[in-house]
Amino acid sequence: MHNSIVFLFLGVIFISLNCKEKEAQHINFKNGDIIFQTSQSEQSEAIKLATHSKFSHCGILFIEKGRTYVYEAVQPVKMTLLEDWISRGKEGKYVVKRLKSADTILTKKVLEKMKSYGMTMRNKDYDLYFEWSDAKIYCSELVWKIYKYGAHIELCKTKKLKDFNLKNPVVKNIMTERYGNNIPLNEIVVAPSQLYESKMVVTIFNNF
Template sequence: MTVFKKATVSILLLLAVASALVAARTLGSNTFISKKLPVATPDVQEGDIIFQISESDLSTAIQLATHSKYSHCGIIFKQNDDQWYVYEALQPVRYTPLRQWIARGKNGHFVIKRLKDAGTVLTPPVISKMKAAGKEYNGKDYDFYFGWSDERIYCSELVWKIYKAATGLEIGRLQTLREFDLNSTAVKQQMKAIYGSQIPLEEKIISPVAMFESPLLVTEAAVSH
Protein backbone atom coordinates (compact mmCIF):
# COMPACT_ATOMS: atom_id res chain seq x y z
CA MET A 1 0.00 0.00 0.00
CA THR A 2 1.41 3.43 -0.93
CA VAL A 3 2.06 6.12 1.67
CA PHE A 4 -0.78 8.16 0.19
CA LYS A 5 -3.24 5.25 0.47
CA LYS A 6 -2.14 4.52 4.02
CA ALA A 7 -2.65 8.16 4.98
CA THR A 8 -6.09 8.17 3.35
CA VAL A 9 -7.16 5.02 5.22
CA SER A 10 -5.91 6.47 8.50
CA ILE A 11 -7.82 9.71 7.97
CA LEU A 12 -11.03 7.81 7.11
CA LEU A 13 -10.67 5.64 10.21
CA LEU A 14 -10.14 8.67 12.43
CA LEU A 15 -13.21 10.35 10.94
CA ALA A 16 -15.30 7.21 11.53
CA VAL A 17 -14.17 6.95 15.14
CA ALA A 18 -14.78 10.65 15.75
CA SER A 19 -18.26 10.45 14.24
CA ALA A 20 -19.21 7.43 16.33
CA LEU A 21 -17.85 9.00 19.52
CA VAL A 22 -19.88 12.13 18.93
CA ALA A 23 -22.99 9.99 18.43
CA ALA A 24 -22.28 8.07 21.63
CA ARG A 25 -21.72 11.23 23.61
CA THR A 26 -24.89 12.76 22.19
CA LEU A 27 -26.77 9.63 23.24
CA GLY A 28 -25.60 10.17 26.80
CA SER A 29 -25.51 13.93 27.08
CA ASN A 30 -27.92 16.13 28.98
CA THR A 31 -28.82 18.06 25.84
CA PHE A 32 -32.29 16.56 25.79
CA ILE A 33 -33.12 16.71 29.51
CA SER A 34 -36.70 17.79 29.99
CA LYS A 35 -37.38 20.98 31.92
CA LYS A 36 -39.90 19.03 33.96
CA LEU A 37 -38.43 16.16 35.98
CA PRO A 38 -40.74 13.38 37.13
CA VAL A 39 -42.52 14.33 40.34
CA ALA A 40 -41.66 11.07 42.10
CA THR A 41 -39.29 8.17 41.66
CA PRO A 42 -41.12 5.15 40.22
CA ASP A 43 -41.57 2.03 42.33
CA VAL A 44 -38.43 0.09 41.51
CA GLN A 45 -36.29 -2.74 42.82
CA GLU A 46 -32.59 -3.39 42.48
CA GLY A 47 -31.89 -5.35 39.33
CA ASP A 48 -34.79 -3.85 37.38
CA ILE A 49 -33.97 -3.11 33.74
CA ILE A 50 -35.14 0.26 32.45
CA PHE A 51 -35.61 1.20 28.79
CA GLN A 52 -36.01 4.54 27.06
CA ILE A 53 -35.97 6.23 23.66
CA SER A 54 -32.82 8.27 23.18
CA GLU A 55 -32.54 11.18 20.77
CA SER A 56 -29.49 10.98 18.52
CA ASP A 57 -28.51 9.82 15.06
CA LEU A 58 -27.04 6.65 16.54
CA SER A 59 -30.27 6.00 18.44
CA THR A 60 -32.31 6.45 15.25
CA ALA A 61 -30.10 3.93 13.46
CA ILE A 62 -30.53 1.43 16.31
CA GLN A 63 -34.30 1.85 16.17
CA LEU A 64 -34.41 1.30 12.42
CA ALA A 65 -32.03 -1.66 12.46
CA THR A 66 -33.85 -3.43 15.29
CA HIS A 67 -37.42 -2.36 14.42
CA SER A 68 -37.94 -1.13 17.98
CA LYS A 69 -38.50 2.32 19.44
CA TYR A 70 -36.35 1.49 22.46
CA SER A 71 -32.69 2.24 21.87
CA HIS A 72 -31.17 2.51 25.34
CA CYS A 73 -31.32 0.60 28.63
CA GLY A 74 -29.61 0.19 31.99
CA ILE A 75 -29.87 -1.56 35.36
CA ILE A 76 -31.35 0.09 38.44
CA PHE A 77 -29.29 -0.09 41.64
CA LYS A 78 -29.07 1.74 44.93
CA GLN A 79 -25.78 3.36 45.85
CA ASN A 80 -24.18 4.23 49.19
CA ASP A 81 -26.28 7.39 49.53
CA ASP A 82 -29.40 5.16 49.46
CA GLN A 83 -30.57 6.84 46.25
CA TRP A 84 -31.65 5.13 43.04
CA TYR A 85 -29.32 5.11 40.03
CA VAL A 86 -29.22 3.62 36.55
CA TYR A 87 -25.97 1.85 35.74
CA GLU A 88 -25.53 2.45 32.02
CA ALA A 89 -23.01 2.23 29.20
CA LEU A 90 -22.58 5.63 27.63
CA GLN A 91 -19.38 7.62 27.32
CA PRO A 92 -18.13 6.43 29.70
CA VAL A 93 -19.93 3.62 31.61
CA ARG A 94 -21.35 5.25 34.73
CA TYR A 95 -24.07 5.55 37.36
CA THR A 96 -26.72 8.17 36.58
CA PRO A 97 -29.38 9.32 39.08
CA LEU A 98 -32.65 7.63 38.13
CA ARG A 99 -34.75 10.79 37.85
CA GLN A 100 -32.09 12.43 35.67
CA TRP A 101 -31.90 9.33 33.49
CA ILE A 102 -35.66 9.30 32.97
CA ALA A 103 -35.79 13.00 32.13
CA ARG A 104 -33.11 12.57 29.48
CA GLY A 105 -35.21 10.22 27.35
CA LYS A 106 -37.66 11.28 24.68
CA ASN A 107 -40.79 12.76 26.27
CA GLY A 108 -39.67 11.37 29.63
CA HIS A 109 -40.98 7.98 28.53
CA PHE A 110 -39.57 4.83 30.09
CA VAL A 111 -40.44 1.18 30.65
CA ILE A 112 -39.27 -0.87 33.62
CA LYS A 113 -38.89 -4.63 33.22
CA ARG A 114 -38.33 -7.05 36.10
CA LEU A 115 -37.16 -10.64 36.25
CA LYS A 116 -40.20 -12.90 36.67
CA ASP A 117 -38.57 -14.72 39.58
CA ALA A 118 -36.91 -11.62 41.01
CA GLY A 119 -38.16 -12.39 44.53
CA THR A 120 -36.28 -15.68 44.65
CA VAL A 121 -33.40 -15.04 42.23
CA LEU A 122 -32.35 -11.46 42.97
CA THR A 123 -31.48 -11.94 46.64
CA PRO A 124 -29.22 -9.41 48.41
CA PRO A 125 -26.12 -11.61 47.82
CA VAL A 126 -26.96 -11.85 44.11
CA ILE A 127 -27.51 -8.10 43.86
CA SER A 128 -24.10 -7.62 45.45
CA LYS A 129 -22.67 -10.04 42.91
CA MET A 130 -24.31 -8.05 40.09
CA LYS A 131 -22.75 -4.82 41.33
CA ALA A 132 -19.37 -6.51 41.64
CA ALA A 133 -19.69 -7.90 38.09
CA GLY A 134 -20.58 -4.45 36.80
CA LYS A 135 -17.73 -2.75 38.63
CA GLU A 136 -15.14 -4.04 36.15
CA TYR A 137 -16.83 -2.03 33.39
CA ASN A 138 -17.18 1.24 35.31
CA GLY A 139 -15.48 4.08 33.47
CA LYS A 140 -14.92 2.09 30.28
CA ASP A 141 -15.54 3.72 26.91
CA TYR A 142 -18.76 3.28 25.01
CA ASP A 143 -18.39 0.62 22.33
CA PHE A 144 -19.39 2.35 19.11
CA TYR A 145 -18.20 -0.75 17.19
CA PHE A 146 -20.74 -2.92 19.07
CA GLY A 147 -18.12 -5.62 19.55
CA TRP A 148 -18.46 -8.47 22.04
CA SER A 149 -15.14 -7.98 23.83
CA ASP A 150 -14.97 -6.40 27.30
CA GLU A 151 -12.54 -3.67 26.24
CA ARG A 152 -15.40 -1.32 25.43
CA ILE A 153 -19.09 -1.83 26.12
CA TYR A 154 -22.53 -0.69 24.91
CA CYS A 155 -25.77 -0.38 26.86
CA SER A 156 -27.55 -3.71 26.34
CA GLU A 157 -24.23 -5.59 26.38
CA LEU A 158 -23.53 -4.19 29.87
CA VAL A 159 -26.91 -5.32 31.21
CA TRP A 160 -26.71 -8.74 29.53
CA LYS A 161 -23.21 -9.50 30.80
CA ILE A 162 -23.99 -8.43 34.36
CA TYR A 163 -27.04 -10.70 34.49
CA LYS A 164 -25.13 -13.58 32.89
CA ALA A 165 -22.19 -13.28 35.30
CA ALA A 166 -24.28 -12.95 38.47
CA THR A 167 -27.28 -15.19 37.75
CA GLY A 168 -26.33 -17.38 34.80
CA LEU A 169 -29.41 -16.10 32.97
CA GLU A 170 -29.32 -14.83 29.39
CA ILE A 171 -31.74 -11.91 29.10
CA GLY A 172 -32.43 -11.81 25.37
CA ARG A 173 -31.13 -13.80 22.42
CA LEU A 174 -27.74 -12.98 20.96
CA GLN A 175 -27.83 -12.21 17.24
CA THR A 176 -25.30 -11.44 14.54
CA LEU A 177 -25.15 -8.01 12.95
CA ARG A 178 -26.26 -9.68 9.72
CA GLU A 179 -29.67 -10.45 11.25
CA PHE A 180 -30.60 -6.79 11.66
CA ASP A 181 -32.19 -4.54 9.05
CA LEU A 182 -29.23 -2.64 7.59
CA ASN A 183 -31.03 -1.29 4.52
CA SER A 184 -32.21 2.19 5.56
CA THR A 185 -30.18 5.26 4.67
CA ALA A 186 -29.71 6.24 8.32
CA VAL A 187 -28.37 2.79 9.21
CA LYS A 188 -26.08 2.69 6.18
CA GLN A 189 -24.65 6.08 7.13
CA GLN A 190 -23.90 4.93 10.67
CA MET A 191 -22.43 1.66 9.43
CA LYS A 192 -20.13 3.52 7.08
CA ALA A 193 -19.10 5.99 9.79
CA ILE A 194 -18.31 3.22 12.25
CA TYR A 195 -16.94 0.40 10.10
CA GLY A 196 -16.09 1.91 6.73
CA SER A 197 -16.36 -0.84 4.12
CA GLN A 198 -15.44 -3.66 6.52
CA ILE A 199 -18.75 -4.42 8.27
CA PRO A 200 -18.40 -7.35 10.74
CA LEU A 201 -21.66 -9.06 9.81
CA GLU A 202 -20.96 -12.09 12.00
CA GLU A 203 -20.27 -10.07 15.18
CA LYS A 204 -22.42 -11.19 18.14
CA ILE A 205 -24.79 -8.47 19.37
CA ILE A 206 -27.45 -8.18 22.05
CA SER A 207 -29.97 -5.50 21.15
CA PRO A 208 -32.17 -3.51 23.56
CA VAL A 209 -35.28 -4.97 21.93
CA ALA A 210 -34.04 -8.56 22.37
CA MET A 211 -33.82 -7.87 26.09
CA PHE A 212 -37.11 -5.95 26.12
CA GLU A 213 -38.91 -8.94 24.58
CA SER A 214 -37.24 -11.58 26.76
CA PRO A 215 -39.78 -14.03 28.22
CA LEU A 216 -37.77 -13.95 31.45
CA LEU A 217 -38.98 -10.41 32.15
CA VAL A 218 -42.31 -8.82 33.03
CA THR A 219 -43.31 -5.18 32.65
CA GLU A 220 -43.54 -3.31 35.94
CA ALA A 221 -44.09 0.24 34.70
CA ALA A 222 -44.48 2.22 31.49
CA VAL A 223 -44.63 5.98 31.97
CA SER A 224 -44.54 9.15 29.86
CA HIS A 225 -44.28 12.71 31.16
Protein backbone atom coordinates in the same frame (compact mmCIF):
# COMPACT_ATOMS: atom_id res chain seq x y z
CA MET B 1 -64.71 33.85 39.44
CA HIS B 2 -65.83 30.75 37.56
CA ASN B 3 -62.66 30.75 35.48
CA SER B 4 -60.52 31.08 38.59
CA ILE B 5 -62.15 28.01 40.10
CA VAL B 6 -61.60 26.05 36.87
CA PHE B 7 -57.93 27.02 36.71
CA LEU B 8 -57.49 26.17 40.38
CA PHE B 9 -59.09 22.77 39.82
CA LEU B 10 -56.89 22.06 36.80
CA GLY B 11 -53.85 23.16 38.76
CA VAL B 12 -54.63 20.71 41.54
CA ILE B 13 -55.02 17.90 39.00
CA PHE B 14 -51.70 18.80 37.36
CA ILE B 15 -49.86 18.89 40.67
CA SER B 16 -51.44 15.59 41.68
CA LEU B 17 -50.45 13.89 38.43
CA ASN B 18 -46.95 15.35 38.62
CA CYS B 19 -46.53 14.06 42.17
CA LYS B 20 -47.76 10.63 41.14
CA GLU B 21 -45.27 10.61 38.27
CA LYS B 22 -42.39 11.47 40.57
CA GLU B 23 -43.59 8.91 43.07
CA ALA B 24 -43.75 6.25 40.35
CA GLN B 25 -40.14 6.97 39.49
CA HIS B 26 -39.00 5.60 42.83
CA ILE B 27 -41.60 3.43 44.54
CA ASN B 28 -41.43 -0.29 43.77
CA PHE B 29 -38.24 -0.08 41.71
CA LYS B 30 -35.66 -2.61 42.84
CA ASN B 31 -32.04 -3.53 42.31
CA GLY B 32 -31.67 -5.35 39.02
CA ASP B 33 -34.68 -3.80 37.27
CA ILE B 34 -34.02 -2.94 33.63
CA ILE B 35 -35.02 0.46 32.27
CA PHE B 36 -35.58 1.45 28.62
CA GLN B 37 -35.97 4.76 26.81
CA THR B 38 -35.70 6.41 23.42
CA SER B 39 -32.45 8.29 23.66
CA GLN B 40 -31.72 11.49 21.77
CA SER B 41 -28.25 10.49 20.65
CA GLU B 42 -27.06 10.72 17.05
CA GLN B 43 -27.35 6.97 16.53
CA SER B 44 -30.74 6.54 18.21
CA GLU B 45 -32.82 6.56 15.03
CA ALA B 46 -30.51 4.04 13.37
CA ILE B 47 -30.80 1.66 16.33
CA LYS B 48 -34.59 1.90 16.31
CA LEU B 49 -34.77 1.23 12.58
CA ALA B 50 -32.26 -1.61 12.67
CA THR B 51 -34.03 -3.37 15.54
CA HIS B 52 -37.65 -2.46 14.67
CA SER B 53 -38.10 -1.00 18.14
CA LYS B 54 -38.97 2.32 19.79
CA PHE B 55 -36.17 1.81 22.32
CA SER B 56 -32.56 2.76 21.67
CA HIS B 57 -31.06 2.84 25.17
CA CYS B 58 -31.27 0.83 28.37
CA GLY B 59 -29.61 0.42 31.75
CA ILE B 60 -29.91 -1.47 35.02
CA LEU B 61 -31.19 -0.01 38.28
CA PHE B 62 -29.15 -0.03 41.47
CA ILE B 63 -30.28 1.58 44.71
CA GLU B 64 -27.68 3.18 46.97
CA LYS B 65 -28.39 5.00 50.24
CA GLY B 66 -32.05 5.33 49.34
CA ARG B 67 -31.41 6.84 45.91
CA THR B 68 -32.11 5.08 42.63
CA TYR B 69 -29.42 5.07 39.95
CA VAL B 70 -29.25 3.80 36.40
CA TYR B 71 -25.99 1.99 35.70
CA GLU B 72 -25.48 2.62 32.01
CA ALA B 73 -22.97 2.41 29.19
CA VAL B 74 -22.59 5.92 27.85
CA GLN B 75 -19.30 7.80 27.63
CA PRO B 76 -18.04 6.47 29.94
CA VAL B 77 -19.89 3.64 31.72
CA LYS B 78 -21.30 5.22 34.87
CA MET B 79 -24.04 5.51 37.50
CA THR B 80 -26.65 8.17 36.71
CA LEU B 81 -29.39 9.37 39.03
CA LEU B 82 -32.73 8.04 37.81
CA GLU B 83 -34.31 11.47 37.45
CA ASP B 84 -31.37 12.72 35.40
CA TRP B 85 -31.50 9.62 33.20
CA ILE B 86 -35.23 10.07 32.60
CA SER B 87 -34.81 13.73 31.68
CA ARG B 88 -32.27 12.82 28.97
CA GLY B 89 -34.70 10.58 27.14
CA LYS B 90 -37.29 11.61 24.60
CA GLU B 91 -40.25 13.29 26.31
CA GLY B 92 -39.21 11.78 29.64
CA LYS B 93 -40.85 8.48 28.71
CA TYR B 94 -39.50 5.12 29.80
CA VAL B 95 -40.33 1.52 30.66
CA VAL B 96 -39.06 -0.56 33.58
CA LYS B 97 -38.98 -4.35 33.43
CA ARG B 98 -38.18 -6.91 36.10
CA LEU B 99 -36.98 -10.48 36.05
CA LYS B 100 -39.81 -12.92 36.71
CA SER B 101 -39.62 -14.28 40.27
CA ALA B 102 -36.96 -11.66 41.01
CA ASP B 103 -37.68 -11.74 44.73
CA THR B 104 -36.70 -15.41 44.78
CA ILE B 105 -33.90 -15.45 42.20
CA LEU B 106 -32.19 -12.12 42.83
CA THR B 107 -31.15 -12.69 46.41
CA LYS B 108 -28.95 -10.23 48.25
CA LYS B 109 -25.93 -12.41 47.47
CA VAL B 110 -26.76 -12.61 43.76
CA LEU B 111 -27.37 -8.86 43.53
CA GLU B 112 -24.02 -8.22 45.18
CA LYS B 113 -22.34 -10.42 42.56
CA MET B 114 -24.18 -8.61 39.76
CA LYS B 115 -23.14 -5.23 41.06
CA SER B 116 -19.58 -6.39 41.70
CA TYR B 117 -19.26 -7.69 38.16
CA GLY B 118 -20.90 -4.58 36.74
CA MET B 119 -18.46 -2.30 38.55
CA THR B 120 -15.56 -3.94 36.68
CA MET B 121 -16.95 -2.12 33.65
CA ARG B 122 -17.18 1.28 35.32
CA ASN B 123 -15.44 4.13 33.48
CA LYS B 124 -14.85 2.01 30.38
CA ASP B 125 -15.41 3.77 27.07
CA TYR B 126 -18.67 3.44 25.18
CA ASP B 127 -18.38 0.97 22.30
CA LEU B 128 -19.43 2.69 19.07
CA TYR B 129 -18.55 -0.43 17.09
CA PHE B 130 -20.70 -2.85 19.11
CA GLU B 131 -17.93 -5.37 19.61
CA TRP B 132 -18.48 -8.26 22.01
CA SER B 133 -15.19 -7.84 23.88
CA ASP B 134 -15.06 -6.20 27.30
CA ALA B 135 -12.56 -3.56 26.19
CA LYS B 136 -15.42 -1.15 25.49
CA ILE B 137 -19.11 -1.57 26.33
CA TYR B 138 -22.48 -0.54 24.89
CA CYS B 139 -25.74 -0.28 26.82
CA SER B 140 -27.55 -3.56 26.19
CA GLU B 141 -24.27 -5.48 26.30
CA LEU B 142 -23.65 -4.13 29.80
CA VAL B 143 -27.06 -5.23 31.08
CA TRP B 144 -26.86 -8.65 29.40
CA LYS B 145 -23.39 -9.38 30.77
CA ILE B 146 -24.27 -8.26 34.31
CA TYR B 147 -27.08 -10.81 34.33
CA LYS B 148 -25.02 -13.48 32.59
CA TYR B 149 -21.86 -13.28 34.68
CA GLY B 150 -23.34 -11.89 37.89
CA ALA B 151 -26.47 -14.04 38.13
CA HIS B 152 -25.79 -16.79 35.54
CA ILE B 153 -28.92 -15.75 33.64
CA GLU B 154 -29.13 -15.23 29.89
CA LEU B 155 -31.96 -12.78 29.40
CA CYS B 156 -32.07 -13.54 25.68
CA LYS B 157 -30.13 -15.27 22.95
CA THR B 158 -27.42 -13.23 21.29
CA LYS B 159 -27.67 -12.37 17.61
CA LYS B 160 -25.24 -11.44 14.88
CA LEU B 161 -25.06 -7.98 13.38
CA LYS B 162 -26.31 -9.33 10.05
CA ASP B 163 -29.59 -10.42 11.72
CA PHE B 164 -30.75 -6.81 12.00
CA ASN B 165 -32.21 -4.47 9.40
CA LEU B 166 -29.05 -3.05 7.86
CA LYS B 167 -30.65 -2.06 4.54
CA ASN B 168 -32.42 1.05 5.75
CA PRO B 169 -30.61 4.15 4.36
CA VAL B 170 -30.21 5.74 7.81
CA VAL B 171 -28.71 2.53 9.18
CA LYS B 172 -26.48 2.08 6.12
CA ASN B 173 -25.07 5.59 6.51
CA ILE B 174 -24.14 5.01 10.17
CA MET B 175 -22.60 1.63 9.35
CA THR B 176 -20.55 3.07 6.48
CA GLU B 177 -19.31 5.94 8.65
CA ARG B 178 -18.06 3.51 11.29
CA TYR B 179 -16.92 0.48 9.35
CA GLY B 180 -16.37 1.61 5.79
CA ASN B 181 -16.69 -1.44 3.55
CA ASN B 182 -15.66 -3.89 6.29
CA ILE B 183 -18.90 -4.33 8.24
CA PRO B 184 -18.44 -7.17 10.78
CA LEU B 185 -21.66 -8.96 9.89
CA ASN B 186 -20.87 -11.94 12.13
CA GLU B 187 -20.17 -9.88 15.25
CA ILE B 188 -22.16 -11.10 18.28
CA VAL B 189 -24.57 -8.43 19.52
CA VAL B 190 -27.47 -7.84 21.89
CA ALA B 191 -29.90 -4.98 21.25
CA PRO B 192 -32.15 -3.14 23.73
CA SER B 193 -35.13 -4.57 21.83
CA GLN B 194 -34.05 -8.12 22.64
CA LEU B 195 -33.91 -7.40 26.36
CA TYR B 196 -37.25 -5.62 26.18
CA GLU B 197 -38.89 -8.55 24.40
CA SER B 198 -37.32 -11.18 26.64
CA LYS B 199 -39.84 -13.70 27.98
CA MET B 200 -37.90 -13.70 31.25
CA VAL B 201 -39.00 -10.19 32.27
CA VAL B 202 -42.28 -8.44 33.00
CA THR B 203 -43.23 -4.76 32.75
CA ILE B 204 -43.65 -2.98 36.08
CA PHE B 205 -43.79 0.62 34.84
CA ASN B 206 -44.63 2.14 31.47
CA ASN B 207 -45.50 5.78 30.75
CA PHE B 208 -45.20 5.58 26.95
